[in-house]
Amino acid sequence: MNVLKGPASKRVPDLDLERMDGQGPGERPFLFWLVLLIWPILDLVHGGTRPLWLGVIAVLAFAVVYVAVIRTAFDGSVPLRVPAGLLIVGAGAASAACLGFGSPWYALFPLLGIATGVVAGHAPRNGKGPDLPILVGIGGVSLLCALVIWGGGNGAGVLPAWYGTVTAGMVTAVILRLVAVIGLLRAAREELAEAAVARERLRFSRDLHDLLGHTLSLMVVKAQAVRRLTERDPALAAAQAADIEAVGRQALGEVREAVSGYRGRGLSDELDAARTALADADVVAAVRRAGPALPPEAEALLGWAVREGVTNVIRHSGARHCEITVLNDGDRAVLEIRDDGGGLAPGSPLPDDPGGNGSHALSAGSGGHGLRGLTERMGAVAGTVEAGTAPGGGFLLTVIVPVLRAP
Helix, strand or coil: CCCCCCCCCCCCCCCCCCCCCCCCCCCHHHHHHHHHHHHHHHHHHCCCCCCHHHHHHHHHHHHHHHHHHHHHHHCCCCCCHHHHHHHHHHHHHHHHHHHHHCHHHHHHHHHHHHHHHHHHHHCCCCCCCCCHHHHHHHHHHHHHHHHHHHHCCCHHHHHHHHHHHHHHHHHHHHHHHHHHHHHHHHHHHHHHHHHHHHHHHHHHHHHHHHHHHHHHHHHHHHHHHHHHHCCCCHHHHHHHHHHHHHHHHHHHHHHHHHHCCCCCCCHHHHHHHHHHHHHHCCCEEEEEEECCCCCHHHHHHHHHHHHHHHHHHHHHHCCCEEEEEEEECCCEEEEEEEECCCCCCCCCCCCCCCCCCCEEECCCCCCCHHHHHHHHHHHCCCCEEEEEECCCCCEEEEEEEECCCCC
């Protein structure tokens, strides 16, 4: 009978970084392990250590050095070479005590392993190779343990003491390393969250500018037409007012779509809206398209470009004619918006033209808010935006978007 069904999956513990202790263990848990000194202390009490006064001094000296290593290793204001130097002193004291007083004192080496793990766990690690502080520190202490016990004539006690020293040091160092990694992960999550909020705020402000800038410009043009036609042709003025109402309702819907994450209504719809907006502004529009249909992403991006370019024509150019050309050659889509006006107003400056040809490649920090937002959109897909004086006068906006061929 097959109890297991489906592919086996690796069990992953359910951990919550927000609830985990980001600080990790302090010095107190490691000071607790001074309880291991009970073995040499019992040997002193039972008279196994001679002379007694020297044994008492050895226990006290090792305890003081052990506490000093732990406390200085956790104190960030103390250079790491200080606990490292104290660790060497402790290693010498432990070796002398084990050689002089025998097996009950072998418990000093696991304590020495813990102290070494604390120092190695706080030591910086450079490069992608082996963790040298852990390998050198714990490897050196464990080797010293084996040599001292073997040199004392107790070959049977080498393996247990060596294993206890290695285990104590490795567990301590690994725990401290993991605590540091958890801290880095928490900091990375906070940075990613802040970056995501900043990106979404930028997207939202950019979308609102592109949506409302075009729509409000159209409403202003129509409101001016209503004011001119009120006395001369009330019926036509009422029709323009109805258009203002329709455009306002459409703007409300587009704002809701922008809030929900929608990023554009497509090139075809924007071209239709551009014809209407330019006609209402008494600008003669000519729209041409050539090439196969564009993928949805390129359609949406060029739709934003048409909206921004036509908005600038209506707001700033004073043009009487505007030509919009879209060409898709299979590898890239090129949009050109050319007018016969005077270009952008002083409030939307372009960078200096080093070549003297009146054509400018925009960066994210140049141009007005609309052109800057448009450049950011195109830059996200390796597209380009150029704006400047057109040959023969007027203004020319050129947007190029790469088009991925269908497999």
